[in-house]
Amino acid sequence: MKMMYALRRGGLRLFCILAALLAVIPGAFAAQRAAEVHITVPSVIYMQDAAFTLGEAARIEGPVQARAALSSLILSTSGGVLTRDEVLQALRASGLNDFRVELRMPVRVRVETPGPEGNGTETPDYRPQPSDTSLSAMVKSISAWNGDVEVTAVGSIPQGRLVEPASIVPGTPAATLRFQDDRGRVRSLSVRMTWTQNVLVAARTIQRDVPIRRRDLMTRSMKITRPGVYAVDPAEAVGHVSRKAVKQGEPIPLEFLTGPSQVKKGRKVTIVARYGGLTATADGVLLESGSPGDLVRVRRSDNRKAVVKGYIVDENTVEVRVQ
Numbered sequence: 335m336k337m338m339y340a341l342r343r344g345g346l347r348l349f350c351i352l353a354a355l356l357a358v359i360p361g362a363f364a365a366q367r368a369a370e371v372h373i374t375v376p377s378v379i380y381m382q383d384a385a386f387t388l389g390e391a392a393r394i395e396g397p398v399q400a401r402a403a404l405s406s407l408i409l410s411t412s413g414g415v416l417t418r419d420e421v422l423q424a425l426r427a428s429g430l431n432d433f434r435v436e437l438r439m440p441v442r443v444r445v446e447t448p449g450p451e452g453n454g455t456e457t458p459d460y461r462p463q464p465s466d467t468s469l470s471a472m473v474k475s476i477s478a479w480n481g482d483v484e485v486t487a488v489g490s491i492p493q494g495r496l497v498e499p500a501s502i503v504p505g506t507p508a509a510t511l512r513f514q515d516d517r518g519r520v521r522s523l524s525v526r527m528t529w530t531q532n533v534l535v536a537a538r539t540i541q542r543d544v545p546i547r548r549r550d551l552m553t554r555s556m557k558i559t560r561p562g563v564y565a566v567d568p569a570e571a572v573g574h575v576s577r578k579a580v581k582q583g584e585p586i587p588l589e590f591l592t593g594p595s596q597v598k599k600g601r602k603v604t605i606v607a608r609y610g611g612l613t614a615t616a617d618g619v620l621l622e623s624g625s626p627g628d629l630v631r632v633r634r635s636d637n638r639k640a641v642v643k644g645y646i647v648d649e650n651t652v653e654v655r656v657q
Contacts, residue, residue, distance in 0.1 A: 371434070
C-alpha cells in the first residue's frame, strides 16, 4: 500500500515507466525511510578565500556518513554572495540519494573576509585598496581577456592616453605602461596584475577514463598564470574522459581530456530509474548510439515491447529521469 501510494503521487507516467522495469525484477523497489540531514547556513559567513567547503560555512546534522560527504563539498562565491541555488546545485551533485536533506538558509548569504584578529570584522587598513578601474579596462582591452584582471599601479597614474604596450599576454604578472599627454610628453607607470577567470573544477573526484557528467562539474574563480590551461565551458568537458584522476575541487586541465566516448547501438546496459528514495534497475539494450548526456531509446532485455527513453550516464548505464 505504501509503495502504490508513492507511485500514485508520481503520476501515471511514473507508474508506467517503473512498472515496465519492475516486471523483470520482482521486488526491485524497496521503499525505505530516508535518513534526514539538516543543513543550516547563517545570513553572514566569514571566509578567507572565494572557494570553501560546505562544512566550513554551515552546521550539518545527521548520520556520520552524510556529514562527512557533505562537509567536503566545494562552494564558491562571486561578488561576496553565496546563493541558495548554488548550495542546492552542490547538494544535487553530491550523489547522496539515500538521505533526505533539509536546507535552512536565506536566498542570499553575505560572504565577508575576516579581519586580522579573526573576529569576523573588517578593519579599514586590512582590505586591499581596489585597483583603478580605468587601468583594468585598458589592460583587458589590449589583452583581449574574457576574465577579470586587477591592476595595481606603483605610483600615480599619468595624464594622457596609453601608447605602449600594444598588447599584454594574459597571466603576465607585471608590466610598464607608457602614457602620452597632449604636449607629446611620455611618462611611464609600473603596474602589477592579478588575472582571474571562472574555470570548471571537479564537484567530486573524477576517475580516470570515466566519462565526465555535468553534475561532476562546478565553477570556481581562480588566479590564472597562463590562459587556455583549464576548461571553462561545460562543452569542453562533458562526455570527455580524463587520462588522469582529478580530485574534488581541482580544476579540469584541458591537456588531460580526450574526445567524448560513443556508446554504440546494441550495447547491453543497466537501466536505472529513481523517484525520491525509490530505485529500480533492469537489464537493457541500447536502441540508439550516443554519447554521455544524450537522450536515447532503450528496451528491456527480455521484452522487446518495453521501450523507454533515458539519458546515457556512461557506457554501462542509462538513467530514466522521472519528474
